[in-house]
Amino acid sequence: MGRFRSKAGAKKGAGDCCAVQTGHPAGQPFCSWQSYGAVTADAALYRNLRENIPILDAAIGKLVRLTGGFSLDTGSDGLNAQLNRDLSGINVGGNQQGIEAFIATYLDQLLTYGSAVGEMITDGRELYALYNGDTRNLEVRRAGNGLDLCFFSGGKSLPRPELLLYSVLNPEPGAVAGTSLLRGLPFVSRILLQIYNTIGQNWSHAGNLRYAVVYRPGNDAADRAYAGQRAQTMARSWQEAMDASSVKDFVAVGDVDVKVIGADNQVLESEIPVRQMLEQIVAKTGLPPFMFGLSWSTTERMSRQQADLLTTELKNYRRILTPVIEKIGRTYLQCCGSGAPFQVVWQDITLQDQTDTAQAHLYEAQAEKIKKEAEKL
Structure with missing residues (x-):
């Protein structure tokens, strides 16, 4: 596909620099493995955390749904209708349909593992399908300039890297892989599971007494x-x-x-330590406790503050996803022979009561009106 190739004849000036000056020094021993990044070094650990801690699995699912839907706006009603209609019906992995389904799985993978990979399937004439890749099958390395990324699978360079979609969450400086939302929780989760396991054993003994x-x-x-x-x-x-x-x-x-046997032993109180562990987990997700059905005391003012913080978190995830959606949209338009510009329009995040929000807007309008009247005097 010629449309994906760089323009021939483009030359760089003598003063142009395309190499990173603060990367790993070239020629140093073991420099090759320092430029390599295993995308899913702790994939099995984070997957087991979601399987064994229901609140973690629920948190990631809620974050994906709260991120909301979106549409693409080109400024033309006819092109908008065609673009959004075709992308909402595109094949996703053979078992799903629509770009929003692809983005939901993509974000789920991003939050769980810290990195997400997808692929656009095209024959040059049309964008046929979207595919959520398995990060375990992807190797990411730094290019020779220390800045760009090269993608490999099975030790071989991928032939069409321009069709890949790759995103990372909160990467550390110089790293090619991102940071999972669940980082820091294995220790806390192990304590929580140990408490739950002890409670289960106590109840098992209570139902199977020994004399x-x-x-x-x-x-x-x-x-x-x-x-x-x-x-x-x-x-x-x-x-x-x-x-x-x-x-x-x-x-x-x-x-x-x-x-x-054991009737004289005192059963340890588990409510306080369990709550302490859950507080750490909930704080890491950024979600308010009431979304998990936890009846922790909180004032209405605290709930509003939590909603504002959560809105900021969701907007951060949207900033990561927007370039991915734009790349899919550009590829679709290029396959259709169109180079029309467009933008991603996200749905409004509504976490607070609509009545309170409308009242706040009314107060702002009244304050602005009073300010303008005061300036005229």
Whole structure:
């Protein structure tokens, strides 16, 4: 596809510089592996976290949905209708449909692993499909200039890197891979799972009691002589009583003490440590606790502040996704033979009550009106 090639004959001036001056110095030992980045070094860990901590899986799902939908605006009603109609019906991985489904999976991958990869499938005449790639099959390395990225799969360079879609979340300086939203949570999650596992074991023991039967023979010679025989008889009788499908009495002679093993132990209070761990997890997601059904005390003012902070987080995710959507839109228009400019229009984020928002806008308009009247005096 010629439209993806750079213009021939373009020359750089003698003073142009396309190399990074603060990257890894060329020629140093082991420089090659320093420029390599494993996209999913902790992919299995983060995947297990989502599988074992339901609140983490719910948080990422909510963030994806709260990010909202979008449309592409070219300024032409006819072209807008065609562009958005075709992209909303495009094949996504063979089992989904629409660019919004692709972006939802793309953002889910980005939040979980810190990096996301996708691909545009085209034959040069039309944009046939979108595909959410598996980051485990992708290798990312720095180019020779220390700035650009090169993509490999199975040790071989990808033949059409211009059709790839690659994004990272909060990358560290010099890194080619991003940072997962779940970074820092494995330690906290391990403690939380340990508490839950202990609670489960306690309830398992409560439903499957174990008993200690203690027989104390008397002081006379007969009791002491037959103590072993009587103990064996009691053991058989107790076993029969426990194995019976119906309620059965246990009759013993002499000083016999029956206790539940562990009944005297005190069960540790779990509410406070569980809440402390959940507070760390919820704080990392940036979502208000009430979205998870957690009834932690919070004032209405605090809820408004949390909504403002969450709106900022969602806008940050949108800034990462917008270039991806623009690249898909440009590719579609190029396949159609059009170079019309366009912009991505996101839906408004409405986390607060519409009545309060409208009232705030009214107060702002009234304040602006009073200010203009005061300037005229």
